[in-house]
Amino acid sequence: MAPRAPWRHRALLRFVLRRLLAGLLLCLGVTLVSFLLTQAVPGDPVTANLGQRASEDPAAVAAFRAANGLDQPLPQQYLTYLGNLLTGDFGDSQQTRNPVASDLGEKVPATMELALAAIVIAVVLGVGFGIVAALYRDRWPDQVLRVLSLTGVSVPTFWLALIAYYWVSFKADLLPAGGRLAPGAQAPEQVTGLYTVDALLAGDWATFGDAAAHLVLPAMVLASFTVGVLLRFTRASVLEVLGDEYVRAARAKGLPEFTVVRRHVLRPALVSVVTVTGVAFAGLLSGTVLVEQIFSWRGLGAYAYTSALALDLPAIMGVSVVVAIIYVLLNLVVDLLYGVIDPRLRQS
Amino acid sequence: MTAPDPLVVPAAPLAGDTDVAAVAAPTAARTLARSPWRRPLGLIGLVVIVLWVLVAIAAPLLAPFDPLAQVAPKLLEPSGEHWFGTDNLGRDVFSRVLYGARLSVPLAILLVVLATLVGSVLGAVAGYFGRWVDAGIMRLTDLVFAFPGIILAMAVTAALGAGLRNAVLALVVVTWPSYARVVRGLVLSTREQDHIQASRLLGSSALRTLAVDVRPTVLGPVLVLSALDVGNAVLLLSGLSFLGLGARPPAPEWGAMVSAGAQVFDSWWVGLFPGLAILTVVLAFNFLGDTLRDALDPRTARALRG
Numbered sequence: 322m323a324p325r326a327p328w329r330h331r332a333l334l335r336f337v338l339r340r341l342l343a344g345l346l347l348c349l350g351v352t353l354v355s356f357l358l359t360q361a362v363p364g365d366p367v368t369a370n371l372g373q374r375a376s377e378d379p380a381a382v383a384a385f386r387a388a389n390g391l392d393q394p395l396p397q398q399y400l401t402y403l404g405n406l407l408t409g410d411f412g413d414s415q416q417t418r419n420p421v422a423s424d425l426g427e428k429v430p431a432t433m434e435l436a437l438a439a440i441v442i443a444v445v446l447g448v449g450f451g452i453v454a455a456l457y458r459d460r461w462p463d464q465v466l467r468v469l470s471l472t473g474v475s476v477p478t479f480w481l482a483l484i485a486y487y488w489v490s491f492k493a494d495l496l497p498a499g500g501r502l503a504p505g506a507q508a509p510e511q512v513t514g515l516y517t518v519d520a521l522l523a524g525d526w527a528t529f530g531d532a533a534a535h536l537v538l539p540a541m542v543l544a545s546f547t548v549g550v551l552l553r554f555t556r557a558s559v560l561e562v563l564g565d566e567y568v569r570a571a572r573a574k575g576l577p578e579f580t581v582v583r584r585h586v587l588r589p590a591l592v593s594v595v596t597v598t599g600v601a602f603a604g605l606l607s608g609t610v611l612v613e614q615i616f617s618w619r620g621l622g623a624y625a626y627t628s629a630l631a632l633d634l635p636a637i638m639g640v641s642v643v644v645a646i647i648y649v650l651l652n653l654v655v656d657l658l659y660g661v662i663d664p665r666l667r668q669s
Numbered sequence: 670m671t672a673p674d675p676l677v678v679p680a681a682p683l684a685g686d687t688d689v690a691a692v693a694a695p696t697a698a699r700t701l702a703r704s705p706w707r708r709p710l711g712l713i714g715l716v717v718i719v720l721w722v723l724v725a726i727a728a729p730l731l732a733p734f735d736p737l738a739q740v741a742p743k744l745l746e747p748s749g750e751h752w753f754g755t756d757n758l759g760r761d762v763f764s765r766v767l768y769g770a771r772l773s774v775p776l777a778i779l780l781v782v783l784a785t786l787v788g789s790v791l792g793a794v795a796g797y798f799g800r801w802v803d804a805g806i807m808r809l810t811d812l813v814f815a816f817p818g819i820i821l822a823m824a825v826t827a828a829l830g831a832g833l834r835n836a837v838l839a840l841v842v843v844t845w846p847s848y849a850r851v852v853r854g855l856v857l858s859t860r861e862q863d864h865i866q867a868s869r870l871l872g873s874s875a876l877r878t879l880a881v882d883v884r885p886t887v888l889g890p891v892l893v894l895s896a897l898d899v900g901n902a903v904l905l906l907s908g909l910s911f912l913g914l915g916a917r918p919p920a921p922e923w924g925a926m927v928s929a930g931a932q933v934f935d936s937w938w939v940g941l942f943p944g945l946a947i948l949t950v951v952l953a954f955n956f957l958g959d960t961l962r963d964a965l966d967p968r969t970a971r972a973l974r975g
Contacts, residue, residue, distance in 0.1 A: 347811060347812065347815055348815075350808070350812045350815075351812065351815055351816065354812060354816075355824065358824055358825065358828055467710070467959070468710070471710075471952060471955045471956060471959060472948075472952060474955060475900065475904075475948060475951040475952040475954075475955050476948050476951075477904055477907055477908065477911075477924070477927070477944055477947045477948065477951070478908070479908060479911045479924070479927060479928075480927050480940065480943075480944030480947065480948070481944075483927060483930060483931050483940050483944070484937075484940075484941065484944065487934065487937055491934070604818075606820075607818050607819040607820065608819075610819050610820060610823065610912070611819070611908055611911065611912070614911075614912070614931075615931060622820075625820050625823065626823065626912060629820075629823045629824050629826075629827040629914075630827055630913075632827060632828070637824055640820065641816060641820070641821075641824075644815075644816065644820065645815045645816070648814075648815045649815070
């Protein structure tokens with residue numbers, strides 16, 4: 322990944338287009354891999370979806386295969402799938418019997434809300450504590466934070482989810498348990514699909530409070546790993562800059578330490594943190610599979626899990642494509658952010 | 670605000686920064702020998718790892734009960750007889766946690782070994798031959814990175830059929846690319862060195878050059894990298910088992926046991942203790958890894974020896 326963001330408009334446009342094209346190829350590769358993967362399965366989607374009795378009836382099996390296009394030759398099946406994809410048609414989920422596109426439209430915002438909340442928590446805590454650790458290098462705050470960050474990357478997310486759910490929601494009854502809203506509560510009118518944001522847009526404070534209360538715990542659990550990663554990385558990055566000549570120069574001319582750090586250290590140190598945050602966000606999406614299970618959060622992770630277990634091919638491929646698109650866009654945003662943060666890179 | 674010691678050059682212990690490892694190896698050993706008392710975390714990690722290995726070996730001697738047998742009423746709270754209580758089938762959780770070490774740790778090591786092998790071979794081939802071979806293999810790593818790890822592993826395991834063996838294979842598919850990238854980088858940086866060129870001119874085949882001349886440079890850093898990854902492998906494997914895609918039922922696997930704990934939610938001890946086992950193993954590897962990384966970085970090493 323070349324950290325270069327050309328700044329003049331034409332060059333910028335060309336850069337974005339080139340990255341998008343590469344991203345498109347990557348997405349194409351992802352569809353091919355997931356397609357081949359679902360073909361390589363010894364498990365038969367027919368028996369996985371029809372149930373024992375129906376799968377012994379040849380007529381029912383043939384009807385199922387024809388209905389899902391499974392009687393066509395493989396390359397034909399793949400091309401048909403790609404053609405449909407271009408029109409936004411991901412096929413029908415064999416399990417929920419809904420179009421995969423509409424299933425995804427429901428699940429993606431749920432997971433996005435969770436992942437965005439988690440990344441905000443992770444950046445605030447990880448970067449903040451990382452800076453503190455670097456400034457107190459090798460003294461007790463640094464030692465404590467070192468253990469904290471190592472614990473963050475070591476704790477099994479699914480276990481932390483279970484423990485947090487049990488003690489915070491169930492025993493202490495501090496936060497509501499499971500789901501995105503209180504049972505029976507009406508979801509706010511869909512604009513972004515993120516309940517907290519939509520509730521705010523509608524000016525509905527009660528719903529916002531409810532959605533936020535449901536969001537806090539799963540988001541914190543999901544963030545634990547990323548906090549650890551960002552803390553370690555920020556610490557290293559800040560320490561590296563602290564040793565640079567110009568920082569010594571800034572100190573030598575008598576600037577207060579606070580000004581030195583704020584003006585001369587943080588900006589260069591945080592450039593590389595941006596990349597890691599991008600990568601970490603993609604990693605968070607993995608974590609959602611485990612966290613959504615415990616908190617009954619009906620998002621992409623839970624959907625991917627049930628689809629994988631049922632060998633629901635259209636759904637699995639839909640999830641893979643969506644995640645690949647998110648990944649590609651994320652990398653593009655990170656590359657462009659480089660240019661914003663580091664003016665030197667704009668010229669090249 | 671603090672003014673750091675001007676003599677100490679700050680370190681950047683980044684995971685990708687492994688080429689310093691080869692250069693710094695002798696100093697690193699010396700640093701490590703002296704540093705335990707300055708950085709006790711690494712020592713703690715090592716001790717905990719050794720303890721878990723001993724537990725894995727001696728599980729039949731240490732466990733008070735048969736891990737698979739129903740030995741008591743269901744869901745007993747922790748007590749003098751059943752330290753960690755009993756689970757939903759009346760099995761002794763303490764014995765199951767001890768036996769769990771026999772599954773999680775060796776399988777995690779197996780996973781790392783396989784991923785290292787596959788990744789190193791592909792990475793070395795990519796780095797050495799360059800051009801379209803390199804491009805092809807690197808696009809393949811891009812592809813794997815574009816999938817979120819556990820979703821790809823889940824799909825592969827579901828496709829192969831649930832089970833610990835398939836879970837390991839699926840995770841190899843997901844984890845080899847990071848090794849491939851590191852090895853490729855190392856090979857690229859050694860490829861142009863004089864002794865490699867000399868060997869090529871003397872007529873060594875590509876295979877011989879890679880195996881004899883390139884390998885020694887690459888081996889050290891890669892071994893360190895993979896040893897540190899065992900903790901991560903434990904996390905991934907137990908995650909798949911938690912989802913029901915790894916260990917099959919009666920097997921005392923930690924992730925599966927946490928999953929059972931989630932079913933009998935009210936009996937907190939069923940899920941708590943196996944999760945603590947995972948946490949201590951992974952934490953131990955990360956403590957050790959963090960200390961090693963610091964010691965291998967020549968800039969920190971100087972500060973450590975002080």
